[in-house]
Amino acid sequence: MKTILEIKNATKKFGGLVANEDVSFSVQEGEIVGVVGPNGAGKTTLFNSISGAHSLTSGNIIFNGIDITKxxxxxxxxxxxxxxxxxxxxxxxxxxxxxxLVASLNRFKTVEEAKAHTEKVIAMCGLAAFIYMNAGDLNVMQKKRLEIARALATQPTLLLLDxxxxxLSGVERKEAINLIRRIRTSGISILMIEHVMEVVMSVSDRVIVLTSGKLLAEGTPEEVTGNPEVIRAYLGGKTI
Structure with missing residues (x-):
């Protein structure tokens, strides 16, 4: 299986605050990898480093064999x-x-091509009925789906879901899980931050656990939720 993303000894400091420290893991092509951990564990900071919102203090991020760290x-x-x-x-x-459409124009040279792609993505995300509605008038679930649609419009091979x-309600979560599975079926690898353990367990091939900016554990959902250190640090001493 091809490695699509490699995180190598990723460290990010903000002054004296170490948000990520020596984090290393990889994502394989076609995988869904969940990233979990308590608030303040450094999950979104890691996403920001991968997506280029800021650079690492040290370490490297390799995407499809290309060093994208800087x-x-x-x-x-x-x-x-x-x-x-x-x-x-x-x-x-x-x-x-x-x-x-704004996101689609990142990939297509003409508005006509971009619009055709946009309409397909909107339909895939279940937003066809709201296509001419202002984004500000959408409910929470619809805004979440629009967020995914905008990311998908750029034709990623790796999607970061934060x-x-x-x-979302229980029913809305089930619909969102189905969408995530459809995205994977379309050939896109997924790295997702999620606090809802039911979701992590049901869709992830592997799970990465961060705590205090460090990698605590990595493994299948079953391995991670049975890990005593994870139970103490993240699950409050309770098994799932």
Whole structure:
């Protein structure tokens, strides 16, 4: 199996604060890898480093054999890394169509081609009925889906999902899980931050556990949830 992402000894410091310290793991092509850990564990900081929002203090990030450690975010996106944000970053005064179209134009030279691609992505994400609605008028679930659609519109081979289940009901989570599985089936590898353990258990091939910025454990969902150190640090001493 081909390795699509390698995190090598990733360390990120903000002054005296060490947000990530010597984190190393990889993502294989076609995998869904979950990243879990308590608040403040350094999960989103790691995503920001992968996507180019900021550079690592030390260490390397290799995507498809290319060192992207110091690359700008737009160049990383062009290479095939898409991401969502925990708090949706939609353009609220623009329609769903135009929000996704802006992202599609990252890949297509003409508006016509970009629009055709945009409509396919919107339909895949279950937003076809809201295509001409302003993003600011969407509910939480719809905004989460729009966030995913905007990332998918850039045609990533690796998708970073940052807590896409936060604020969703049980039924909405099941629908979101089905969408994540469809995305993987389309050939996109997924690295996802998630606090809802039910979701992590049901969709992840492997799970990475961070605590205090460090890698605590890595393994299958079953291995991780049975790990005594993980139970103490993340699950509050309770097994699932």
């Amino acid at each position: 690359k700008k975010s737009y160049k990383i996106c062009k290479l095939g890394v898409g991401r969502t944000f925990q708090i949706p970053q939609s353009l609220n005064d623009m329609t769903v169509l135009d929000n996704v 807590e896409t289940m936060a604020g």
